[in-house]
Amino acid sequence: MIAVLGxxxxxxxxxxxxxxxxxxxxxxxxxxxxxxxxAVFGGLRATLDGVFDDKVFVVxxxxxxxxxxxxxxxxxxxxxxxxxxxxxxxxxxxxxxxNAAAIRRHVFGA
Amino acid sequence: MTPVNxxxxxxxxxxxxxxxxxxxxxxxxxPTGRAALLAALWPxxxxxxxxxxxxxxxxxxxxxxxxxxxxxxxDTALRGARPEDLVRILSDLEDRSARLEDEQxxxxxxxxxxxxxxxQAEEARRQSEERERQLGVLAGTVAAEGPGITLRVDDPTxxxxxxxxxxxxxxxxAAGAEALQINGVRIVASTSFVDHNGGVHVDDxxxxxxxxxxxxxxxQDLEPALNIPGGVVQSMENKQAAVAVTRPETVxxxxxxxxxxxxxxxxxx
Numbered sequence: 488m489i490a491v492l493g494x495x496x497x498x499x500x501x502x503x504x505x506x507x508x509x510x511x512x513x514x515x516x517x518x519x520x521x522x523x524x525x526a527v528f529g530g531l532r533a534t535l536d537g538v539f540d541d542k543v544f545v546v547x548x549x550x551x552x553x554x555x556x557x558x559x560x561x562x563x564x565x566x567x568x569x570x571x572x573x574x575x576x577x578x579x580x581x582x583x584x585x586n587a588a589a590i591r592r593h594v595f596g597a
Numbered sequence: 598m599t600p601v602n603x604x605x606x607x608x609x610x611x612x613x614x615x616x617x618x619x620x621x622x623x624x625x626x627x628p629t630g631r632a633a634l635l636a637a638l639w640p641x642x643x644x645x646x647x648x649x650x651x652x653x654x655x656x657x658x659x660x661x662x663x664x665x666x667x668x669x670x671x672d673t674a675l676r677g678a679r680p681e682d683l684v685r686i687l688s689d690l691e692d693r694s695a696r697l698e699d700e701q702x703x704x705x706x707x708x709x710x711x712x713x714x715x716x717q718a719e720e721a722r723r724q725s726e727e728r729e730r731q732l733g734v735l736a737g738t739v740a741a742e743g744p745g746i747t748l749r750v751d752d753p754t755x756x757x758x759x760x761x762x763x764x765x766x767x768x769x770x771a772a773g774a775e776a777l778q779i780n781g782v783r784i785v786a787s788t789s790f791v792d793h794n795g796g797v798h799v800d801d802x803x804x805x806x807x808x809x810x811x812x813x814x815x816x817q818d819l820e821p822a823l824n825i826p827g828g829v830v831q832s833m834e835n836k837q838a839a840v841a842v843t844r845p846e847t848v849x850x851x852x853x854x855x856x857x858x859x860x861x862x863x864x865x866x
Contacts (some may be wrong), residue, residue: 489647489648489650489651490640490650491652491654492651493653493655494651494654494657494658495634495653495658496655496658497654497656497657497658497659497660497661497662498659498661498662499658500655500658501658501659501662501663501666502662502666505666506663508663510679514679516660516664516667519660520660520661520664523657523660524657527653527657530650534634539646540646541645541646541650544649544653545649545705553793556770565680566609566681569679569681569682578829593631593634593636595631596631
Protein backbone atom coordinates (compact mmCIF):
# COMPACT_ATOMS: atom_id res chain seq x y z
CA MET A 488 0.00 0.00 0.00
CA ILE A 489 2.74 2.41 0.98
CA ALA A 490 4.63 1.38 -2.16
CA VAL A 491 1.62 2.22 -4.31
CA LEU A 492 1.32 5.55 -2.51
CA GLY A 493 4.98 6.19 -3.29
CA UNK A 494 4.37 5.58 -7.00
CA UNK A 495 1.35 7.90 -7.05
CA UNK A 496 3.25 10.56 -5.13
CA UNK A 497 6.16 10.32 -7.58
CA UNK A 498 3.90 10.78 -10.60
CA UNK A 499 2.07 13.70 -8.98
CA UNK A 500 5.27 15.48 -7.98
CA UNK A 501 6.79 14.87 -11.42
CA UNK A 502 3.75 16.39 -13.08
CA UNK A 503 3.40 19.32 -10.69
CA UNK A 504 6.98 20.46 -10.22
CA UNK A 505 8.16 19.81 -13.78
CA UNK A 506 11.78 19.25 -12.87
CA UNK A 507 14.44 19.77 -15.56
CA UNK A 508 16.64 16.79 -16.29
CA UNK A 509 20.31 17.50 -16.99
CA UNK A 510 20.97 17.37 -20.72
CA UNK A 511 23.58 14.66 -20.37
CA UNK A 512 21.07 12.40 -18.62
CA UNK A 513 18.23 12.77 -21.08
CA UNK A 514 19.01 9.93 -23.49
CA UNK A 515 19.21 7.48 -20.58
CA UNK A 516 16.02 8.42 -18.78
CA UNK A 517 13.58 6.47 -20.99
CA UNK A 518 15.73 3.34 -20.86
CA UNK A 519 16.14 3.69 -17.09
CA UNK A 520 12.38 4.02 -16.69
CA UNK A 521 11.77 0.87 -18.71
CA UNK A 522 14.40 -1.02 -16.69
CA UNK A 523 12.80 0.15 -13.44
CA UNK A 524 9.43 -0.98 -14.70
CA UNK A 525 10.92 -4.42 -15.32
CA ALA A 526 12.24 -4.49 -11.75
CA VAL A 527 8.87 -3.42 -10.37
CA PHE A 528 7.03 -6.14 -12.27
CA GLY A 529 9.60 -8.63 -11.04
CA GLY A 530 9.04 -7.46 -7.48
CA LEU A 531 5.28 -7.71 -7.86
CA ARG A 532 5.62 -11.24 -9.14
CA ALA A 533 7.89 -12.12 -6.22
CA THR A 534 5.35 -10.68 -3.81
CA LEU A 535 2.66 -12.90 -5.26
CA ASP A 536 5.02 -15.87 -5.19
CA GLY A 537 5.66 -15.09 -1.56
CA VAL A 538 9.37 -14.79 -2.06
CA PHE A 539 9.60 -11.00 -2.04
CA ASP A 540 12.79 -9.75 -0.50
CA ASP A 541 13.42 -6.06 -0.17
CA LYS A 542 17.17 -6.42 -0.54
CA VAL A 543 16.76 -8.30 -3.79
CA PHE A 544 14.25 -5.75 -4.97
CA VAL A 545 16.52 -2.79 -4.27
CA VAL A 546 19.53 -4.45 -5.85
CA UNK A 547 17.65 -5.57 -8.94
CA UNK A 548 16.00 -2.17 -9.34
CA UNK A 549 19.25 -0.21 -9.11
CA UNK A 550 21.31 -2.67 -11.12
CA UNK A 551 18.66 -2.80 -13.83
CA UNK A 552 18.66 0.97 -14.14
CA UNK A 553 22.42 1.27 -14.03
CA UNK A 554 23.08 -1.56 -16.46
CA UNK A 555 20.48 -0.30 -18.91
CA UNK A 556 21.92 3.21 -18.81
CA UNK A 557 25.41 1.77 -19.13
CA UNK A 558 24.49 -0.25 -22.18
CA UNK A 559 22.99 2.78 -23.87
CA UNK A 560 25.99 4.90 -22.91
CA UNK A 561 28.32 2.26 -24.33
CA UNK A 562 26.21 2.06 -27.46
CA UNK A 563 26.44 5.80 -27.92
CA UNK A 564 30.20 5.66 -27.58
CA UNK A 565 30.35 2.82 -30.11
CA UNK A 566 28.04 4.58 -32.54
CA UNK A 567 25.28 1.99 -32.26
CA UNK A 568 23.31 3.76 -29.52
CA UNK A 569 19.99 3.71 -31.33
CA UNK A 570 20.14 0.02 -32.18
CA UNK A 571 21.40 -0.98 -28.73
CA UNK A 572 18.71 0.99 -26.92
CA UNK A 573 16.14 -0.68 -29.15
CA UNK A 574 17.61 -4.04 -28.14
CA UNK A 575 17.48 -3.17 -24.45
CA UNK A 576 13.87 -2.08 -24.73
CA UNK A 577 12.98 -5.30 -26.56
CA UNK A 578 14.64 -7.50 -23.93
CA UNK A 579 13.10 -5.63 -21.03
CA UNK A 580 9.75 -5.70 -22.78
CA UNK A 581 9.94 -9.48 -23.09
CA UNK A 582 10.78 -9.76 -19.40
CA UNK A 583 7.92 -7.47 -18.45
CA UNK A 584 5.56 -9.60 -20.52
CA UNK A 585 6.68 -12.84 -18.91
CA ASN A 586 6.42 -11.33 -15.43
CA ALA A 587 3.01 -9.97 -16.30
CA ALA A 588 1.99 -13.45 -17.44
CA ALA A 589 3.07 -14.93 -14.08
CA ILE A 590 1.21 -12.21 -12.19
CA ARG A 591 -1.87 -12.85 -14.28
CA ARG A 592 -1.73 -16.54 -13.50
CA HIS A 593 -1.55 -15.69 -9.80
CA VAL A 594 -4.29 -13.13 -9.76
CA PHE A 595 -6.79 -14.68 -12.15
CA GLY A 596 -5.64 -18.27 -11.92
CA ALA A 597 -5.43 -18.47 -15.67
CA MET B 598 15.98 -2.05 13.08
CA THR B 599 16.32 -5.41 11.59
CA PRO B 600 15.26 -7.45 14.54
CA VAL B 601 12.14 -5.31 14.90
CA ASN B 602 11.25 -5.67 11.28
CA UNK B 603 12.13 -9.27 10.96
CA UNK B 604 8.96 -10.67 12.44
CA UNK B 605 6.91 -8.27 10.39
CA UNK B 606 8.73 -9.34 7.28
CA UNK B 607 8.24 -12.91 8.14
CA UNK B 608 4.58 -12.32 8.72
CA UNK B 609 4.02 -11.01 5.26
CA UNK B 610 3.76 -14.29 3.45
CA UNK B 611 2.05 -15.90 6.37
CA UNK B 612 -0.68 -13.40 6.94
CA UNK B 613 -2.70 -14.27 3.85
CA UNK B 614 -2.32 -17.85 4.83
CA UNK B 615 -3.98 -17.26 8.11
CA UNK B 616 -6.76 -15.23 6.54
CA UNK B 617 -7.39 -17.82 3.89
CA UNK B 618 -7.44 -20.80 6.10
CA UNK B 619 -11.15 -20.76 6.82
CA UNK B 620 -12.36 -20.67 3.23
CA UNK B 621 -9.45 -21.49 0.90
CA UNK B 622 -8.68 -25.09 0.08
CA UNK B 623 -5.95 -24.04 -2.35
CA UNK B 624 -3.18 -25.39 -0.22
CA UNK B 625 -1.91 -24.41 3.15
CA UNK B 626 1.49 -23.20 1.98
CA UNK B 627 0.50 -21.15 -1.05
CA PRO B 628 -2.03 -18.35 -0.83
CA THR B 629 -3.99 -17.58 -3.94
CA GLY B 630 -2.59 -14.68 -5.91
CA ARG B 631 -5.63 -12.51 -5.42
CA ALA B 632 -5.58 -12.98 -1.69
CA ALA B 633 -1.85 -12.24 -1.58
CA LEU B 634 -2.43 -9.04 -3.56
CA LEU B 635 -5.21 -7.92 -1.26
CA ALA B 636 -3.16 -8.80 1.77
CA ALA B 637 -0.22 -6.82 0.46
CA LEU B 638 -2.49 -3.87 -0.28
CA TRP B 639 -4.93 -3.52 2.50
CA PRO B 640 -3.48 -3.43 5.98
CA UNK B 641 -0.85 -0.72 5.43
CA UNK B 642 2.31 -1.82 7.17
CA UNK B 643 5.30 0.43 7.57
CA UNK B 644 7.75 -2.39 7.06
CA UNK B 645 11.23 -1.73 5.72
CA UNK B 646 10.41 -3.54 2.49
CA UNK B 647 7.35 -1.40 1.94
CA UNK B 648 9.28 1.79 2.62
CA UNK B 649 12.14 0.83 0.33
CA UNK B 650 9.72 -0.16 -2.40
CA UNK B 651 7.87 3.11 -1.89
CA UNK B 652 11.06 5.13 -2.32
CA UNK B 653 12.05 3.27 -5.46
CA UNK B 654 8.56 3.49 -6.92
CA UNK B 655 8.57 7.18 -6.12
CA UNK B 656 11.72 7.53 -8.22
CA UNK B 657 10.11 5.47 -10.96
CA UNK B 658 6.97 7.62 -10.94
CA UNK B 659 9.06 10.75 -11.09
CA UNK B 660 11.06 9.44 -14.04
CA UNK B 661 7.91 8.25 -15.76
CA UNK B 662 6.21 11.62 -15.43
CA UNK B 663 9.28 13.53 -16.59
CA UNK B 664 9.80 11.25 -19.56
CA UNK B 665 6.17 11.29 -20.63
CA UNK B 666 6.14 15.07 -20.50
CA UNK B 667 9.47 15.34 -22.35
CA UNK B 668 8.36 12.93 -25.07
CA UNK B 669 5.02 14.72 -25.39
CA UNK B 670 6.39 18.20 -25.99
CA UNK B 671 7.75 19.03 -29.43
CA ASP B 672 10.29 21.60 -28.29
CA THR B 673 12.35 19.26 -26.21
CA ALA B 674 12.15 16.42 -28.72
CA LEU B 675 15.52 17.42 -30.18
CA ARG B 676 17.21 18.01 -26.84
CA GLY B 677 17.51 14.35 -26.01
CA ALA B 678 18.42 13.26 -29.51
CA ARG B 679 21.76 11.62 -30.23
CA PRO B 680 24.46 13.58 -32.09
CA GLU B 681 24.27 11.30 -35.13
CA ASP B 682 20.50 11.73 -35.26
CA LEU B 683 20.92 15.47 -35.03
CA VAL B 684 23.46 15.42 -37.85
CA ARG B 685 21.08 13.38 -40.00
CA ILE B 686 18.17 15.69 -39.25
CA LEU B 687 20.33 18.71 -40.03
CA SER B 688 21.51 17.32 -43.34
CA ASP B 689 17.96 16.33 -44.24
CA LEU B 690 16.87 19.88 -43.56
CA GLU B 691 19.72 21.27 -45.63
CA ASP B 692 18.83 19.00 -48.55
CA ARG B 693 15.24 20.03 -48.26
CA SER B 694 15.99 23.73 -48.15
CA ALA B 695 18.32 23.39 -51.14
CA ARG B 696 15.55 21.60 -53.04
CA LEU B 697 13.03 24.25 -52.09
CA GLU B 698 15.40 27.03 -53.12
CA ASP B 699 15.84 25.36 -56.51
CA GLU B 700 12.11 25.14 -56.86
CA GLN B 701 11.72 28.75 -55.85
CA UNK B 702 14.19 30.01 -58.43
CA UNK B 703 12.56 27.87 -61.12
CA UNK B 704 9.17 29.26 -60.27
CA UNK B 705 10.50 32.81 -60.20
CA UNK B 706 12.00 32.34 -63.66
CA UNK B 707 8.72 30.99 -64.87
CA UNK B 708 6.84 33.90 -63.42
CA UNK B 709 9.18 36.44 -65.01
CA UNK B 710 8.82 34.66 -68.33
CA UNK B 711 5.05 34.67 -68.11
CA UNK B 712 4.94 38.34 -67.13
CA UNK B 713 7.27 39.18 -69.99
CA UNK B 714 5.25 37.26 -72.53
CA UNK B 715 1.97 38.69 -71.31
CA UNK B 716 3.46 42.19 -71.60
CA GLN B 717 4.52 41.40 -75.13
CA ALA B 718 1.13 39.96 -75.98
CA GLU B 719 -0.54 43.06 -74.56
CA GLU B 720 1.70 45.33 -76.63
CA ALA B 721 1.07 43.30 -79.76
CA ARG B 722 -2.66 43.41 -79.15
CA ARG B 723 -2.57 47.17 -78.65
CA GLN B 724 -0.59 47.68 -81.84
CA SER B 725 -2.87 45.47 -83.87
CA GLU B 726 -5.92 47.30 -82.54
CA GLU B 727 -4.35 50.60 -83.51
CA ARG B 728 -3.57 49.24 -86.94
CA GLU B 729 -7.06 47.84 -87.30
CA ARG B 730 -8.48 51.30 -86.60
CA GLN B 731 -6.18 52.93 -89.16
CA LEU B 732 -6.97 50.33 -91.77
CA GLY B 733 -10.66 50.56 -90.95
CA VAL B 734 -10.63 54.27 -91.72
CA LEU B 735 -8.91 53.62 -95.02
CA ALA B 736 -11.12 50.69 -95.94
CA GLY B 737 -14.28 52.50 -94.88
CA THR B 738 -15.39 49.94 -92.34
CA VAL B 739 -15.38 52.37 -89.41
CA ALA B 740 -16.74 55.89 -89.03
CA ALA B 741 -14.28 58.74 -88.70
CA GLU B 742 -14.36 62.36 -87.69
CA GLY B 743 -11.90 65.20 -87.62
CA PRO B 744 -11.00 68.48 -89.29
CA GLY B 745 -11.71 68.76 -92.96
CA ILE B 746 -13.91 70.43 -95.55
CA THR B 747 -17.33 70.00 -97.05
CA LEU B 748 -17.82 70.53 -100.79
CA ARG B 749 -21.35 71.22 -101.86
CA VAL B 750 -22.24 71.18 -105.59
CA ASP B 751 -25.70 72.38 -106.65
CA ASP B 752 -26.35 71.20 -110.13
CA PRO B 753 -29.64 72.63 -111.47
CA THR B 754 -28.84 71.77 -115.09
CA UNK B 755 -27.61 68.25 -114.57
CA UNK B 756 -24.25 69.14 -116.07
CA UNK B 757 -22.11 67.44 -113.49
CA UNK B 758 -20.83 64.08 -114.63
CA UNK B 759 -19.06 61.23 -112.97
CA UNK B 760 -15.77 62.42 -114.41
CA UNK B 761 -16.06 65.72 -112.59
CA UNK B 762 -16.90 64.07 -109.29
CA UNK B 763 -14.00 61.69 -109.76
CA UNK B 764 -11.72 64.63 -110.46
CA UNK B 765 -12.88 66.26 -107.26
CA UNK B 766 -12.29 63.09 -105.27
CA UNK B 767 -8.85 62.56 -106.76
CA UNK B 768 -7.92 66.15 -106.15
CA UNK B 769 -8.93 65.80 -102.53
CA UNK B 770 -7.03 62.54 -102.18
CA ALA B 771 -3.95 64.05 -103.71
CA ALA B 772 -4.21 66.85 -101.16
CA GLY B 773 -4.18 64.31 -98.34
CA ALA B 774 -7.83 63.55 -97.58
CA GLU B 775 -8.01 60.49 -95.40
CA ALA B 776 -11.70 59.66 -95.37
CA LEU B 777 -14.27 60.65 -97.97
CA GLN B 778 -17.96 60.26 -98.51
CA ILE B 779 -20.33 61.58 -101.14
CA ASN B 780 -24.02 61.89 -100.30
CA GLY B 781 -23.79 59.12 -97.76
CA VAL B 782 -21.66 56.77 -99.88
CA ARG B 783 -18.21 56.02 -98.53
CA ILE B 784 -15.44 56.46 -101.04
CA VAL B 785 -12.62 53.97 -100.87
CA ALA B 786 -9.97 52.69 -103.23
CA SER B 787 -12.35 50.53 -105.23
CA THR B 788 -15.22 53.02 -105.49
CA SER B 789 -16.54 53.43 -109.03
CA PHE B 790 -18.02 56.55 -110.62
CA VAL B 791 -20.29 55.78 -113.59
CA ASP B 792 -22.58 57.87 -115.82
CA HIS B 793 -25.75 55.92 -116.22
CA ASN B 794 -29.13 56.95 -117.64
CA GLY B 795 -28.25 60.64 -117.41
CA GLY B 796 -27.35 60.41 -113.74
CA VAL B 797 -24.29 59.57 -111.71
CA HIS B 798 -23.88 56.21 -110.02
CA VAL B 799 -21.31 55.85 -107.24
CA ASP B 800 -20.70 52.22 -106.37
CA ASP B 801 -23.90 51.30 -108.24
CA UNK B 802 -25.90 53.72 -106.14
CA UNK B 803 -27.61 56.63 -107.75
CA UNK B 804 -26.38 59.94 -106.39
CA UNK B 805 -28.47 63.06 -107.02
CA UNK B 806 -27.72 66.74 -106.82
CA UNK B 807 -26.88 68.48 -104.67
CA UNK B 808 -23.69 66.52 -104.27
CA UNK B 809 -22.09 66.89 -100.86
CA UNK B 810 -18.57 65.59 -100.45
CA UNK B 811 -17.22 65.33 -96.90
CA UNK B 812 -13.46 65.01 -96.66
CA UNK B 813 -11.33 64.62 -93.56
CA UNK B 814 -7.85 65.99 -93.87
CA UNK B 815 -5.87 69.16 -93.37
CA UNK B 816 -8.29 71.97 -94.40
CA GLN B 817 -5.45 74.32 -95.34
CA ASP B 818 -4.35 71.75 -97.93
CA LEU B 819 -7.72 70.55 -99.12
CA GLU B 820 -9.36 73.87 -99.86
CA PRO B 821 -6.61 75.36 -102.08
CA ALA B 822 -6.40 72.07 -103.93
CA LEU B 823 -10.00 72.55 -105.05
CA ASN B 824 -9.74 76.25 -105.73
CA ILE B 825 -6.67 76.33 -107.95
CA PRO B 826 -7.25 78.11 -111.30
CA GLY B 827 -8.51 75.64 -113.84
CA GLY B 828 -9.16 73.19 -111.03
CA VAL B 829 -12.24 71.34 -109.87
CA VAL B 830 -14.25 74.28 -108.60
CA GLN B 831 -13.58 76.42 -111.65
CA SER B 832 -14.40 73.70 -114.14
CA MET B 833 -17.67 72.91 -112.34
CA GLU B 834 -18.61 76.57 -112.23
CA ASN B 835 -17.96 76.71 -115.97
CA LYS B 836 -20.81 74.19 -116.34
CA GLN B 837 -23.23 76.37 -114.38
CA ALA B 838 -22.90 74.37 -111.19
CA ALA B 839 -22.86 76.24 -107.89
CA VAL B 840 -19.94 75.11 -105.77
CA ALA B 841 -19.48 75.98 -102.12
CA VAL B 842 -16.54 74.88 -99.96
CA THR B 843 -16.95 75.18 -96.18
CA ARG B 844 -14.70 74.29 -93.26
CA PRO B 845 -16.81 72.97 -90.43
CA GLU B 846 -15.24 72.51 -87.00
CA THR B 847 -15.42 68.75 -87.38
CA VAL B 848 -16.35 66.71 -90.38
CA UNK B 849 -18.01 63.40 -89.73
CA UNK B 850 -17.68 60.58 -92.21
CA UNK B 851 -20.10 58.00 -91.00
CA UNK B 852 -21.07 56.16 -94.15
CA UNK B 853 -19.71 52.63 -93.95
CA UNK B 854 -18.74 49.89 -96.30
CA UNK B 855 -18.90 46.30 -95.24
CA UNK B 856 -15.55 44.57 -95.19
CA UNK B 857 -15.41 41.99 -97.92
CA UNK B 858 -13.84 38.68 -97.16
CA UNK B 859 -11.75 37.50 -100.07
CA UNK B 860 -12.85 34.14 -101.41
CA UNK B 861 -9.52 32.96 -102.76
CA UNK B 862 -6.77 35.18 -101.49
CA UNK B 863 -5.40 34.16 -98.11
CA UNK B 864 -2.93 35.71 -95.76
CA UNK B 865 0.57 34.81 -96.82
CA UNK B 866 2.47 35.93 -93.74
